Amino acid sequence: MPKASFSMTRSRKAYEDARAVFPGGVNSPVRSWRSVGLIESGPFFVLRGKGPYLIDLDGNRYVDFVGSWGPQILGHCPGPVVAAIKKQAARGASFGCPTDLETRLARKLQKVMPAMEMLRFVSSGSEATSHAIRVARGFTGREKILKFEGCYHGAHDAVLVKAGSGAATFGVPDSAGVPAAVAANTLTVPFNDLDAVRAALNANKQEVAALIVEPVVGNSGTLIPEPGFLEGLGLAAKAAGALLIFDEVMTGFRLAPGGAQEKYGIRPDLVTCGKILGGGLPCGAYGGRKEIMQQVAPLGPVYQAGTLSGNPLAMAAGLATLEILLKKENYKKLEETSAQIEALLWEGAEAAGKKPKLSINRVGSMFTVFFRTGPVRNFADASGSDTAAFGRFFQSLLRNGVYFPPSQYEAAFVNLAMGPKELKIVGKAARAAFAEV
Ligand code: KE4
16 A cells, blocks of 8 residues: 555656746656656655666655666666765866777677777767767768657657657657658668668668668567667678668666677677666666777767767776676676566556457566567557556555656666665555556
């Protein structure tokens, strides 16, 4: 049963204040909780994080399955990361000059993602994909790109076409304000459909600069690549003279030290990273084959720049995070904890007689609960699930101390700080939530 003391009075007041200054009271749409039916009451406002928990302004504690949308894979406030940020802050937050912190983090990145023969740091995943697409266009001399319905690669025009995450949540897959001329250069096909990929490439011979894909999709909810799909993408791209971009902003360092590239044994032409890379501070990166990256200014004709690119605080946080994270035993622990959580969800659903109308897509420590009979192979399947039930599920979990992503089109994330105590909370909350949906 929900805690008797569960109240969000202080968050509600903070939300009222925030609505006066931010569109929807938030600085990123999916944080508004509109897609899980909490339009008037709004989201909680966080006071602090602590290990596997978030604590809100009213003192409510939640097992955190969002983890800042991926970055907090160690849990909140990991000691060595906090210490590294403090130490660097005392030396200076930003210089706009090179530091060897950048080179050190880049070397760590290349060790697990050898496809990134040369790379550039930026300050977000959106920047990373935006510049990777520009480099692909500059290198190939072609203008079109191919993406997958429901995949989200950041909030920039070229990819806000049939996008996922918040764009899908708000039912505006083609965002207002994206010029038709830009959208016309973005081809979209269903995930897991190689025939559609080949058909699109054939219909646009010599015109497609790159295919960009979330190798495991998180922004339609979790979608799992079917055997041969990712390999097939690489072959199709090569045959078409197009580049393959793996958008590993979410999957990088999460599915394995080397992300999906390592897990599925694929070497893309370009890779984008973000989230975990900065250990919770603003950071992204794009990189790939040296001959492609040598097109980037000041070496080549493709321009890209950024005041805070390679920011020392973000570099320090990223170095400290990867120093702890990139050990095989951590991925074993993440898999074990995630499998236990999935089992608890199935048990809760079984107890409430909800198993037949439930699908759970999970890869390692990212997963999504869909209220529909499976399989959920692509965005069309995902958008056919009972999103109202998902909203009720979210709200029940919340009242019982578990914070799931506030949208059907997001992935839930397990972190290394979760243990037996949190599993107990999740088991109890899941039983209550499935009984209520
Ligand atoms: P950012 O610009 O938000 O750092 O990264 C954009 C991005 C690029 N590629 C992938 C695969 C991503 O998942 C993202 C960002 N993810 C969303 C949530 N799924 C960020 C949360 C938000 O938009 O508030």
